[in-house]
Amino acid sequence: MKKMAVFLKPYKMSILLVILFVFLQALSELYLPTLMSEIIDKGVVNGDISYIWRIGGVMLVVAAFGMACSIFASLHSSKTAAGFGKDVREKLFTHVESFSQKEIDQLGTASLITRTTNDVTQVQNVLINFLRILVRAPLMAIGGIFMAMTQDAKLSLIFLFTLPILAGTIVFIAKKGIPLFKAIQKKIDRLNKIVREKLIGVRVIRAFNREEQEEQRFDEANKDLTNATLRVNVIMAAMMPAMMLILNLTTVAIVWFGAIQIDYGNMEVGELMAFIQYAMQIMFSLIMVSMVFIMIPRAQVSFDRINEVLAVTPSIRSENEVGTIPEITGMIEFRNVTFHYPGAEKPALTNISFSAGPGEVTAIIGGTGSGKSTLIHLIPRFYDVTDGTILIDGKDIRDYSLDELRKKIGLVPxxxxxxxxxxxxxxxxxxxxxxxxxxxxxxxxxxxxxxxxxxxxxxxxxxxxxxxxxxxxxxxxxxxxxxxxxxPEIYLFDDSFSALDFKTDARLREALKSETANASVIIVAQRISTVMDADRIIVLNEGEIAGIGTHEQLLQSCTVYQEIVSSQLSKEEIA
The missing domain is CATH 3.40.50.300 (P-loop containing nucleotide triphosphate hydrolases)
Structure with a gap:
C-alpha cells in the first residue's frame, strides 16, 4: 500500500476534500433521526403543526446539504481514482517499454496486457469506494453508536451482541473468498492469451480448419474462468442475506425491548424511531465496509501483479545515459560472442567473431535454427550477449545509450x-x-x-x-x-526479401547499393541469389560459424555453403 501512496501524492488536495465532504455528509445524516424524533415527540404528539413545518424545513435543509456534500465527495473521489488509474497505466506502459525481450518473454504479452488494463481497473474501482465508504462508514458507525446511546443507553447494549456477530460473519466469508481472487486473475490471463493467439493466427486457423479446436480451447478457458467466478460469487452472495438477517433480527430486538421501555415510560416513541434509524446506520455502515472488503482482496491481488511488473529491473539498461555520446560511423565487430536464451540447454550462438565495416555488405546465411536472427537481434541489444563483446566503432555497445545506439540502426525485422x-x-x-x-x-x-x-x-x-x-x-x-x-549508419535486414519475387529482389538490392553506400549493411537471407554479391558471407551452422568469405571462396572451402548452393542452384548456374 505504500507503493500505492506514491501514485496518490498528486491528489492530496482532492483526497482531503473527499474526507471533508464525507465528514459533513455523515454529520448531516446523523442529525436527521434526531430531528425526526423531535417532530414526533413534540410536534405530532402535541398536534403542533407549525413546529412540524419548522423542524421539517430544517430537515429539508440538512438533507439538501448532505446531498450536496455527497455530490462533491463523489466528484473528487472519481477524479482521484481516474487520475490514479491514468498514472499507473502510464507508469506501467513506460516501464514495460524499457523491458528487453527477456522480461517480456518472462512475464508474457497476454499477462502484461491484463495487468495494464483489468488489474488497474480493479484497483481504481476499489479506490473510489475506499475514499468514500471507508471514510464514511467509521464516522457513521461511531457517530451512530454515540447518538443511539444519547437516546437510550440501556437499549444500546443490544449492539454488544449484534456487532461482533456481524463482524465475525464478514471475516469468515472474506477468508473463504480471498484465495479464489488470485486464481481468477490468472485465468483471465489465460483467456486473454488464447483470444490473442486466435486473433493473430486467424488465417492459419482457417487454413487448417482448426476453428472447432480453437473454440474448444476457448470454451475450456472460458468455463474455467466462469466456474471460478461463480464459486467466488456464491461465497460472497451469502454475505448480503446474512447481513440482512442479522439486521432484521437486530431491528426486532430493538422494537421488542424499546416497546418495553415505552411501556415503562422510560422512552418516547420518537426516540425509539430515531434509535432504530441509528441502528440501521450503524449496521449499514458495517455492510458497506464489508462490500469494500469483498473488493479489496481482488484489488490487492491486482495491485501485487502491478507491483510485480514495476519491480522488474530491465536486464538491458543504458550505461551511458548522460554525457557526450561518441559519433557512430558503423564499424561493427563481434569478438568471441556466445549467447544463451534464458532457460535454454545449449547456446544459440557460440564463439562468433567477425567484422563488418561501412560501405560493406555482410550477408548471413544458414539453415533453420542456425542463429541468424538471434545474431541480428544482439546488435540493437534486444538481448545482451552471455559472453564476449560486440563493438561499434571500437566501443562496447553496452557503453552506449540505448537511444543513441538504436537511432543509428535501421532494422527490417x-x-x-x-x-x-x-x-x-x-x-x-x-x-x-x-x-x-x-x-x-x-x-x-x-x-x-x-x-x-x-x-x-x-x-x-x-x-x-x-x-x-x-x-x-x-x-x-x-x-x-x-x-x-x-x-542510419547501420542497416539490419533480417530475411527481409523473402516475400519478394526474384525480379523485385534484384531491383531492390541494386537500388540499395547507392542508398547504403556509406553504411554498414548486414543481410540475413535464405536465398543464395540475395547473398552471392555480398562483400562477406558468414555461414552459420548450429550457432557456430562454418565459414566466412566471398561466394567464390566459400564454394571452394565451406561444405555447408556448398550444400545450400546445390539445393538452390543447378550445376550450370553454379558454374
Missing part, C-alpha cells in the same frame, strides 16, 4: 510489422520529421512506389491494424522504406 495509420505514417515511423520527398525516395528505393501509386489514395492509404489489407511483399517493402528514410 523478419516478420514485417505495420501500424494502423496511413502509409506515410508507417514510413515516417523511421524518422518523425521526414519530408514528403524523403518518404517518396525511400519508397522508390524499396520498390514500393509503384504499388503505392496504384492505390486510390496513394501514400494516404489507410493501413489496417497489423497490415492485414496489404500483401506480405508490400508489407516488407514498406518496412524497408521505413528503415531507409532513417538514413
Amino acid at each position: 523478419q516478420k514485417s510489422v505495420l501500424f494502423s495509420g496511413t502509409i506515410t505514417d508507417n514510413i515516417r515511423y523511421g524518422k518523425e520529421d521526414a519530408t514528403e520527398e524523403e518518404i517518396k525516395r525511400a519508397a522508390e528505393t524499396a520498390q514500393a512506389l509503384e504499388f503505392i501509386n496504384e492505390m486510390k489514395h496513394g501514400f494516404d492509404t489507410i493501413i489496417s491494424q497489423g497490415g492485414t489489407n496489404v500483401s506480405g511483399g508490400q508489407k516488407q517493402r514498406i518496412s524497408i522504406a521505413r528503415a531507409l528514410v532513417r538514413k
